[in-house]
Structure formats: C-alpha cells, structure tokens
Amino acid sequence: MLTPSQIDAAISQNWERQIEWLRTLTQFPSERGLEGPCQDWIAGSFRERGWNVDRYMLSDVAMSTLPGYSPVTDTDYEKAVQVVAAIRAPKPVGRSLILQGHVDVVPTGPLEMWSHAPYGGEIVDGKLYGRGTCDMKSGVAAMVFALDALRTAGYLPGSDVYVQTVTEEESTGNGALSTLARGYRANACLIPEPTGLRIGRGQIGVMWFRLSVKGIPAHVVDSDQGTNAILSTYRLIEALQAFTLELNDRVKSHPWYSKLSSPINFNPGKIRGGDWASSTPAWCELDCRIAVLPGTPLDVFRQEIIDVVMKAAAADPFLAANPPEVIWNGFQADDYILEPGGEFETAVRAAHLATTGQDAEDWLITGVTDSRFYGRYYDIPSLCYGARGLRAHGFDEYVELESVRQTTRVIADFIQRWCGLRAI
CATH class of the missing domain: 3.30.70.360 (Alpha-Beta Plaits)
Structure with a gap:
C-alpha cells in the first residue's frame, strides 16, 4: 500500500496540470442543454489516458419506466452527452468502484453581479472562481487526478473502476440513471460533491x-x-x-x-x-x-x-x-441515507483520517444528489465526499484549491483501500 507521503508526492507532481485541467473544465459554459462540448473534451481527455470510453446520448437509453426517473418537458435529450470511462482489471484483487461527477451547471444570472467572470477560471488567494467550480467540477478533477496520482506512483486500481461524467444532476438525475440503465455496476459509488471534506451520507x-x-x-x-x-x-x-x-x-x-x-x-x-x-x-x-x-x-x-x-x-x-x-x-x-457502519464508509473514513489526521464529520444535505440512484434503487452503497467552497448556484462561486488537493489525496488513498492496487 502506498504511504500518504508517496500519494502526496504523486499528486504534487501533477498538481499544476490538475489546476489547469480544472480551469479548462470551468471555462466550458455547460448549462443545461449546452454540456456537449464540455463532455466531448472530457471524453478526449479520458481517451488520452488510455481508458475505454463510452460516449452516448440520453436519447439512446430507455429509462422512463425505471425507479427514480424524472419527467422532462423542456430539454432535448438528443444533445445530452454522457461519458463513462472503464478502467478494467484483468484479474481483480479488490472491489469495483464507480466514481461519478456531474458537469451540468446552473445559469449564471446577471453577469454584472459577478466580481469574477463566471467562466473565466480566475484564481485569487488560493480560490478558483467560476460557475461550477464548487458544484462540482472540482470533484470531477479530484477523482480523475486521484487515478492519475496512482499511475504516477506506478499503479492502477486492482479492480474495475468506472469514471462517469453525467448531466441532468441539477434538474432530474436522469444522467446518473442512464448509466445504470446502460448496465454499469460496481460494489460502491463515490460522488465527490463539495461536502467540505465531510462524509455526505444523506440527502433529502x-x-x-x-x-x-x-x-x-x-x-x-x-x-x-x-x-x-x-x-x-x-x-x-x-x-x-x-x-x-x-x-x-x-x-x-x-x-x-x-x-x-x-x-x-x-x-x-x-x-x-x-x-x-x-x-x-x-x-x-x-x-x-x-x-x-x-x-x-x-x-x-x-x-x-x-x-x-x-x-x-x-x-x-x-x-x-x-x-x-x-x-x-x-x-x-426520493430521500436517501447511507446508514453508518458499512465497509465502504469505513474505507472512506480511513482515507480521510490518513490524509487529515482527523475523523471525518457527517454531512446531511437538504438538497439532492445522484447518490440516491445507487444506494436506494440498485443496492450499491453510495456517499458524497468532496472539496470546500462557497456560493454554489450564487454569484462568485468558488472552490478552495487546497481542499481540492486534500480531496484528491483522500480519493486516491480510498481507491487503494477499496480496489487494491496492481503494478503497471
């Protein structure tokens, strides 16, 4: 198992590249119906890593009769691009994992009310500003570069990992549901929503x-x-x-x-x-x-x-x-709570403790996340864990970059605990 210092060294080696990757991701105005260019860029980035990529449209998937489906009246699913990258282990030594993030963002509102351009990706005093930086493109960057850190250290996950970027999280959740309808399954699902480095076990x-x-x-x-x-x-x-x-x-x-x-x-x-x-x-x-x-x-x-x-x-x-x-x-x-005590949560908490030296606090959201699909409908334990930021859905949304680094560390450590490792 990699030590915290080895993981930190690998993250540090990629850190400037991770910041630029997140800044580029932020600069896509991926509001509802406009996510295609962002998703295509992500798909290309995943292919460059050698991952097998499944790029499809929501209109390609029959899911209206599935539990958790939400009706749609005002968007075109023929333009709703979803991306799933598979990192498969020929001889699994651990447990499989879904890492999922959403790239859809809410509208900016009046531009004159922003102090920093909403799609500028400006960094000031260790904070990256922009619509979606906190909710939740920072989490997407953390899960991708956690895997990069393991590779930099000479390892791949020991079991199958599916890296998913979806849309519709801010309006229906049908993007997440489509991945399940398409057949993607794992032993757990981690969603790096901006929980402030807390265990997001529940949603209303x-x-x-x-x-x-x-x-x-x-x-x-x-x-x-x-x-x-x-x-x-x-x-x-x-x-x-x-x-x-x-x-x-x-x-x-x-x-x-x-x-x-x-x-x-x-x-x-x-x-x-x-x-x-x-x-x-x-x-x-x-x-x-x-x-x-x-x-x-x-x-x-x-x-x-x-x-x-x-x-x-x-x-x-x-x-x-x-x-x-x-x-x-x-x-x-529906509401969803991951009850305490499972092996999945235990592994996330252990990774958090190893990274921060402190026990992780619980976080309950009075909003909604995609975790309900996995834990409530498909018996796949799911929780949220991610960076710290402010003003999601508001003016001058930002994420604290140091918390993104910590999130990346925790996810990388969790992957080795949950999936195991295999040398490259």
Whole structure:
C-alpha cells in the first residue's frame, strides 16, 4: 500500500496540470442543454489516458419506466452527452468502484453581479472562481487526478473502476440513471460533491412542479371585470409556504433530519405570465421546488401538494371554477441515507483520517444528489465526499484549491483501500 507521503508526492507532481485541467473544465459554459462540448473534451481527455470510453446520448437509453426517473418537458435529450470511462482489471484483487461527477451547471444570472467572470477560471488567494467550480467540477478533477496520482506512483486500481461524467444532476438525475440503465455496476459509488471534506451520507428528497394558473383578461381600468392570474398564483404560494411550515414540524421525528433546523424548503423559482402591462394577465406559470418529507412515498407527497393547491384554489371564486394545473416537470427524487457502519464508509473514513489526521464529520444535505440512484434503487452503497467552497448556484462561486488537493489525496488513498492496487 502506498504511504500518504508517496500519494502526496504523486499528486504534487501533477498538481499544476490538475489546476489547469480544472480551469479548462470551468471555462466550458455547460448549462443545461449546452454540456456537449464540455463532455466531448472530457471524453478526449479520458481517451488520452488510455481508458475505454463510452460516449452516448440520453436519447439512446430507455429509462422512463425505471425507479427514480424524472419527467422532462423542456430539454432535448438528443444533445445530452454522457461519458463513462472503464478502467478494467484483468484479474481483480479488490472491489469495483464507480466514481461519478456531474458537469451540468446552473445559469449564471446577471453577469454584472459577478466580481469574477463566471467562466473565466480566475484564481485569487488560493480560490478558483467560476460557475461550477464548487458544484462540482472540482470533484470531477479530484477523482480523475486521484487515478492519475496512482499511475504516477506506478499503479492502477486492482479492480474495475468506472469514471462517469453525467448531466441532468441539477434538474432530474436522469444522467446518473442512464448509466445504470446502460448496465454499469460496481460494489460502491463515490460522488465527490463539495461536502467540505465531510462524509455526505444523506440527502433529502426533492420535487419540481409547475403551477399553471388561468385568469380573465380585462383592461386595467376595468380590472374588476377580469381576474389576475399572477395575483392568484401568489395565493397558491402562500398556501405552499404554510404547508412547508407544517412539514418542518412533522420532520422533527425523523432520526436524521430532526438534527437540522427547517430542512424542508420550498422555492418558487421561476415565474412568467401575462401578455400586456395594461391587461390583467390571463395566464401565469410558476416553476417550484420543494423538499420531500423523508420517508414519504413520492405518489403520496404529490397528492399532498395537489390537495394544498386545490384547497387554496377553492377559496378563490374564479380558481374554484377554473382550478390550476399541477405539472410534474423535473426532479421526482426520493430521500436517501447511507446508514453508518458499512465497509465502504469505513474505507472512506480511513482515507480521510490518513490524509487529515482527523475523523471525518457527517454531512446531511437538504438538497439532492445522484447518490440516491445507487444506494436506494440498485443496492450499491453510495456517499458524497468532496472539496470546500462557497456560493454554489450564487454569484462568485468558488472552490478552495487546497481542499481540492486534500480531496484528491483522500480519493486516491480510498481507491487503494477499496480496489487494491496492481503494478503497471
């Protein structure tokens, strides 16, 4: 087994190249539907390493009937490139592993609100700035260069390793699901999301939905003869906010999420409506995100949302006769917890301890990651472990480069503990 100093020396030898690789990765504006060039660059980088690469589109994979699939209404899966690289061991000596990261990023928002160009890859005071640097291109770089470090030290993994870069993590998770539908399996899955060097053992469920609300157009001077679909939508928002308070009271009995304050969040994230400033709007659409109460089946929770919306609509004379439509158009994600004590987590914790000299802390996310697919649906233990950064999804997102180095060390050490090593 390689010592921590040997692993560190190998990482140091590749460190400048790793930073430049991450900077290049950051400079791809890989927002939803635009990930293709980024994924093609990654596929080429993997081929240069001699890895066998499977590049395919989400449209190539039948998965709509699989557990965990989320419906899609507004993106073209014929352009959604996925990449899986296989590093196979002819005579496995350890256990197999999936290393997975996502390359899709959320929109930047107004560019003038950024102090550093969102796709510039600028480094200031040991921090790399840019959309996706923290969430989670830094993790992709760490898992790739952890394998590079082992090779620099003269070794390959002793068992099969699949290196996966997927899309749709920020909207459905269907990219991760596609790899499973395509047949990729292993004894464990490590996802280097930015956990701040903590063990990400759990995630809450998440649900996206759209409220489609009608109104009656009228000139503003005769607005009492019409109805305002936008204002009607706000009444529904207030009902869902009250529902969220109720859910946070109910979650207090959960063995894990009761430890957090208000883990159930509701977000009215995108609104559009109306056709003319001097007419009462005849339509409004609101895209929403809400956390799913842990332990609640998705179909049960969907019905609870419908009930809340329809009860609020019933109090409005127009909506009572013209009820809003609830459209499920993205995440339909179950919660997931990796219970303590398994060999997989033990190996990750041992690698963290060897690297940092400290026991790893737990991390529960009130959002969603791809780990649910492996651990909940396919009986592949999965957890997240990654770098430290701030402002994911916000302006001036950044990752601390020293934490990327530490993450790379931990992943490399974990690979040798989990997969074993074979000399080149």
